Amino acid sequence: MLLVAALAPFVVLATSVAANPKATRNPHISLSITKHVNGNGTSSLPLRDQKRSMNLVKDCRQSEITDVPLNDSAIAYSVNIDVGDPPTNYNLMIDTGSANTWLGANKPYKKTKTSVKTSDVLNVTYSAGLGFAHGIEYEDTVIIAPGVAIRQSIGVASNSSGIYPYDGVLGLSPKYWSIGMLSPDNTSAIPTVTDNLYGQGKIEQNLVAVSFEPTTSAPVINGELTFGGTDSTKYTGDITYFPLTVTETTPANKYWAIEASFRYGNASATILNTTAGIVDTGTPLIGLATDAYNRYVDVTGAVYDEKAGLLRITPAQYKNLQSLFFDIGGKTYELTPNAQIWPRALNTLMGGETNSIYLVLFDLGPKISKEMGFIAGMPFLERYYCVFDTGNSRVGLATTPFTYADIN
Structure with missing residues (x-):
């Protein structure tokens, strides 16, 4: 999860299963996504996001930022998966x-x-100390949807922290991120659930797509996870695809990283030149990288609210707030003023004031900014359909009925 909410994942034991040419592949398999609010009236969300960011980049020292439990995140998203025969249902954070x-x-x-118990040991620390999981590796039957079962390597934690109230994690990054996380096998990349659905002949394409709706309450089913199409x-409209970045100074081989620049408002003021970042x-x-974040603060007039841990603007400033534009590969993706604000109905869960207006942009920090320029998190994905295409090493984006909606 990045859980900037990125969890730095532990690796699971890989099982190489050849595609079954006789299998009937599904055009796609869809699962409902549930949005959860775990806020407790005190904000640690930007700090938690910074720590998740630190875990996403190389050579970051864990002692740089104070530990914050993962379950302090105000918002997370999960799906239900069955494992075993007879099956047990688990609620996993995507x-x-x-x-x-x-x-x-x-x-x-x-x-x-x-x-099937394996000989490998699981011992992973997530997001620069935000959580951990210790245990062993199993291979088991994972039922993604009725009639759709795969053999999958799964980590089984005998001791963990930081993930409550979820039962675990459903990892959907490129499999390269799994290298080096098991003992004694620390050299193999572990096929993800998406990889195995494709490799075992269950889906037509090695990809997963996500759809979310902006909402002002939780828990609520507000999204869809679609494997294979x-x-x-x-x-x-159409889905436009962008290749994963090849920039060596960003964790491109491990995450869904693309190149983008950012502009603010009708004057098209550039606040971030083209750089690599993560969806x-x-x-x-x-x-946003620190320099870009500071430019955004300047043009919006926002101030940092210590209590909420977010940028705050006045009602008059909100009336003057202009769109933020993501320029990606010659295409422009707009975040309207409404899409830049935190859902007001959830203000108090972050320790904020009921009638205040908070923004959803945060500072990655100077150390992280040297490694990547941005993280397009859930406020972006609640406005745009996103395809994580493993088979073609690319990310696809399209508008949705909620791209320009006034919901917050």
């Missing part, structure tokens, strides 16, 4: 910033006749 699937954090793993009812379901806010 994370495009980690490649691993594991469980046992809240609900214990139930071994059945399909469970796209759902044309969830987006408008991430595990980050509840939108992160």
